[in-house]
Amino acid sequence: MSTLRGNGGGASRKFLHPAAACQASKAAAAAVDGSKEAHKIFDEAFITVKSGDGGAGEIVEAGRGKYVKNNKYHPGSNQPKQIWLPASDPADGADGADVYVVCDPSLDSLLHLHKRKSWLAPKGAQGNPAMGSSGPKRNSKLKKAMTPPLQIPVPPGTVVKRKSTGQLLGEVVQPGDRILVAKGGKGGMGVTAPSRGQKQRDLQREIKAAEKSGGEVVAVEDVNWKEDAKGLPGRQLGLQLLLRVVADVGIVGFPNAGKSSLLAALTRASPEVAPYPFTTLMPNLGVMGGQAAAAAGSSGQAPVLADLPGLIEGAHKGVGLGRMFLRHLRRTRLLLHVVDGAAADPGTDYLAVREELRLYNPDYVARPHIVALNKVDLEDAGDLREEVTHEVMAAARQLQQQHAQDVPGFTAPAAIIACSAVTGEGVQQLAAALQAATDHLVASEGKQQQQQQHVAADALAAAVAAAVAGAAAAAAAGDSSSDDIEEDGEWDEDEYEEWEGEEDEEWVAAAVRGDGSLITGTGSSSDDEAAPQPLAADDPDRWLFELSEDKLLAMADAADD
Numbered sequence: 232m233s234t235l236r237g238n239g240g241g242a243s244r245k246f247l248h249p250a251a252a253c254q255a256s257k258a259a260a261a262a263v264d265g266s267k268e269a270h271k272i273f274d275e276a277f278i279t280v281k282s283g284d285g286g287a288g289e290i291v292e293a294g295r296g297k298y299v300k301n302n303k304y305h306p307g308s309n310q311p312k313q314i315w316l317p318a319s320d321p322a323d324g325a326d327g328a329d330v331y332v333v334c335d336p337s338l339d340s341l342l343h344l345h346k347r348k349s350w351l352a353p354k355g356a357q358g359n360p361a362m363g364s365s366g367p368k369r370n371s372k373l374k375k376a377m378t379p380p381l382q383i384p385v386p387p388g389t390v391v392k393r394k395s396t397g398q399l400l401g402e403v404v405q406p407g408d409r410i411l412v413a414k415g416g417k418g419g420m421g422v423t424a425p426s427r428g429q430k431q432r433d434l435q436r437e438i439k440a441a442e443k444s445g446g447e448v449v450a451v452e453d454v455n456w457k458e459d460a461k462g463l464p465g466r467q468l469g470l471q472l473l474l475r476v477v478a479d480v481g482i483v484g485f486p487n488a489g490k491s492s493l494l495a496a497l498t499r500a501s502p503e504v505a506p507y508p509f510t511t512l513m514p515n516l517g518v519m520g521g522q523a524a525a526a527a528g529s530s531g532q533a534p535v536l537a538d539l540p541g542l543i544e545g546a547h548k549g550v551g552l553g554r555m556f557l558r559h560l561r562r563t564r565l566l567l568h569v570v571d572g573a574a575a576d577p578g579t580d581y582l583a584v585r586e587e588l589r590l591y592n593p594d595y596v597a598r599p600h601i602v603a604l605n606k607v608d609l610e611d612a613g614d615l616r617e618e619v620t621h622e623v624m625a626a627a628r629q630l631q632q633q634h635a636q637d638v639p640g641f642t643a644p645a646a647i648i649a650c651s652a653v654t655g656e657g658v659q660q661l662a663a664a665l666q667a668a669t670d671h672l673v674a675s676e677g678k679q680q681q682q683q684q685h686v687a688a689d690a691l692a693a694a695v696a697a698a699v700a701g702a703a704a705a706a707a708a709g710d711s712s713s714d715d716i717e718e719d720g721e722w723d724e725d726e727y728e729e730w731e732g733e734e735d736e737e738w739v740a741a742a743v744r745g746d747g748s749l750i751t752g753t754g755s756s757s758d759d760e761a762a763p764q765p766l767a768a769d770d771p772d773r774w775l776f777e778l779s780e781d782k783l784l785a786m787a788d789a790a791d792d
């Protein structure tokens with residue numbers, strides 16, 4: 232999973248093929264059609280490979296003395312030199328080169344394989360090659376020269392299949408991973424050719440045997456020893472290569488929900504953002520910066536986020552750009568489900584995307600996820616944020632009940648975080664949640680291997696909630712102190728007075744209980760003890776979001792009524 236982290240922790244990586252960049256600027260509908268080809272180029276390739284033929288073994292004629300001439304190269308020079316080697320020890324031909332598909336973390340697409348479709352591995356060297364031919368020659372100790380393998384570089388997350396049968400040959404994930412796709416042909420054996428006298432004796436024996444049995448000898452072929460010296464041919468096969476993005480977090484949601492905007496807000500990636508659906512045609516990757524890690528109290532590695540093209544209803548059947556991209560979720564630990572909070576019916580949007588994921592691969596809905604309720608800066612979304620949160624929770628519960636039988640481990644969101652990619656509100660909390668969830672999942676993966684445990688949804692939610700509460704507190708503290716000191720480090724008296732006179736900030740935090748009901752807590756900035764505390768891992772109540780002061784007053788009024 233960590234293969235893309237070598238780029239400095241904060242740098243972004245972007246897959247943008249020129250063809251796709253051009254298409255992206257066209258109208259949405261045209262982009263949908265055109266992008267299919269661009270996408271194929273980026274993450275799918277068909278190639279033909281052939282491993283090397285085995286080299287022929289050396290043939291030494293018997294009875295030609297104790298030593299025979301063999302051409303050998305000086306190490307580090309390509310000048311052949313004739314040497315004498317024992318005639319009793321003819322050299323084998325070298326095996327043909329094997330073909331490997333190897334993981335190369337400097338690559339991020341399969342584009343290079345469209346420029347080179349056939350990969351032919353070198354033949355094995357002959358036991359005693361003719362003067363002037365190149366390649367490693369007889370090694371009297373090993374008796375056989377080695378042929379370096381042909382290596383086909385591919386990015387991390389590439390799956391290799393046989394083109395004809397679809398048989399899975401393997402997958403490379405981390406640097407150093409490699410798959411042997413075609414073994415080189417075996418080299419021929421070094422043989423001693425029978426001497427003329429030996430041939431005569433063999434012939435006489437054959438004739439006698441034939442006479443005895445009443446047959447007639449017409450011709451004798453003495454080819455068997457020659458066959459032994461021949462190398463076997465290499466293996467040719469067609470391969471299909473598929474790239475699955477390797478990232479910790481996969482960002483999903485309806486087109487235009489703000490997935491790319493959130494990627495840009497959370498990382499240094501700069502994906503294309505535009506107010507029409509299907510702006511994103513290919514996955515964009517970004518690495519989260521260190522701030523979020525600090526806010527979440529994490530010492531873990533910065534998560535890699537993958538922003539995917541929008542999903543729409545029927546995506547699992549190939550509607551929109553869906554099916555081609557859904558496989559990129561395969562290697563993610565966590566999903567970030569982005570919901571447009573200002574949409575007509577965000578709860579239904581959430582439900583529809585979850586359904587698409589389930590229909591494509593039930594594993595995807597059993598994977599932990601965090602919901603980002605985006606665009607809360609817009610009036611509608613801001614006013615309705617609690618209502619929408621409830622809707623999303625209700626939709627999650629509805630799905631959970633519906634599929635309790637067929638999808639074991641169907642998860643509700645580990646957190647629902649209201650945010651705005653445009654104003655930056657809630658983005659710190661979202662970053663802290665993603666960092667905490669990734670850390671938690673990485674840690675429990677380690678444990679899983681040792682103890683066969685499953686990631687407990689409640690423990691994950693508690694870890695995420697604690698990180699969100701921490702980030703919210705840090706954001707509040709940052710807000711109150713940042714303006715008080717002048718750039719030269721001196722107190723600004725006027726501002727100080729203003730600050731002194733400020734009223735305590737009221738806060739209210741809300742949490743959703745295990746049974747779905749809402750609890751709230753209130754306090755003020757001077758009232759440290761009452762500040763929201765992270766809940767224990769086994770506490771079914773989880774802090775989910777903080778409410779505005781207006782909302783607090785409205786709720787207090789409602790309670791009085």
Ligand SMILES: Nc1nc2c(ncn2[C@@H]2O[C@H](COP(=O)(O)OP(=O)(O)OP(=O)(O)O)[C@@H](O)[C@H]2O)c(=O)[nH]1
Binds near residue numbers: 488508510511606650
């Ligand atoms: N007001 C507001 N607008 C937003 C916010 N986030 C995104 N947008 C706008 O929503 C539109 C779509 O944003 P994108 O980030 O391209 O959305 P996307 O989900 O990546 O869309 P596709 O790639 O087409 O699936 C753009 O016009 C953004 O400026 C937000 O928090 N508030």
Ligand SMILES: [Mg+2]
Binds near residue numbers: 491492
């Ligand atoms: Mg996008």
